[in-house]
Amino acid sequence: MENLLELNGVSKHYGNKEALKGIDLKIAPGKVIGLLGPNGSGKSTMIKLINGLLQPTQGEILVAGKRVGLETKQLISYLPERTYLNDWMKVKDLVAFFADFYEDFDKEKAQEMLQTLNIDTDSKLKTLSKGNKEKVQLILVMSRKAKLYILDEPIGGVDPAARDYILNTIIKNYSPESTVLIATHLIQEVENICDDIIFLGYGQIQLQGNVDDIRQEKGQSIDSLFREVFKC
Secondary structure (H helix, E strand, O other): OOOOEEEEEEEEEEOOEEEEEEEEEEEOOOOEEEEEOOOOOOHHHHHHHHOOOOOOOEEEEEEOOEEOOHHHHOOEEEEOOOOOOOOOOEHHHHHHHHHHHOOOEOHHHHHHHHHHOOOOOOOEHHHOOHHHHHHHHHHHHHOEOOOEEEEEOOOOOOOHHHHHHHHHHHHHOOOOOOEEEEEEOOHHHHHHHOOEEEEEEOOEEEEEEEHHHHHHHHOOOHHHHHHHHHOO
16 A cells, blocks of 8 residues: 655654654554644654645655655645634635635535534634634545545644544544545644654654554553653
8 A cells, every 4th residue: 555644754843843753654554543742853854745735955855656746735624723814704605715715625514514513604714713623624624535534733722622622523534545644743632543653853763653553562541652752
């Protein structure tokens, strides 16, 4: 099976600071993967490189065998940590915007999820609660038929009920041919939905593998192991 994502010897420098140090990574389709690390570990830098928002200092990144560029942007559905959506737009206008902009956007799926949550599509984004804003943004991202979904801190700052909905939405709305990469520091919340995890720290991969295998080998939860590795 062809890898969906490959990083080969990827480094990124900001002046004298080395944010990523020779990362080698291969990710197959059909998985939910947790990219886990403390603040400053390099998670956001890696995500921006995969999305083509930054260029690596060294190394190569491939998405479905293609070098990062215009073609790979069509394969990736990205939820950034900070929203880029206009607060003054109505929810229904955002749905229409995504439908016009992305050929792979499933408008019916988006409307169905919004209806399930009783979100008024005539409401402007700025009038919604933080939790509902997060849900709308996630619905827009997960309604695309992408190959790679990249979610940067999708559950940060929302209440437990909203977190449950967001995580359930992620699980239900990706296909066996696609992969979801979730970057977060809230390990306990995502541990049970991840197939694999990647511990990223100090710009390097500290640990990578199948969640169940790691639990069995280490004899502890991923959350406990994370606290032990990063002393937090």
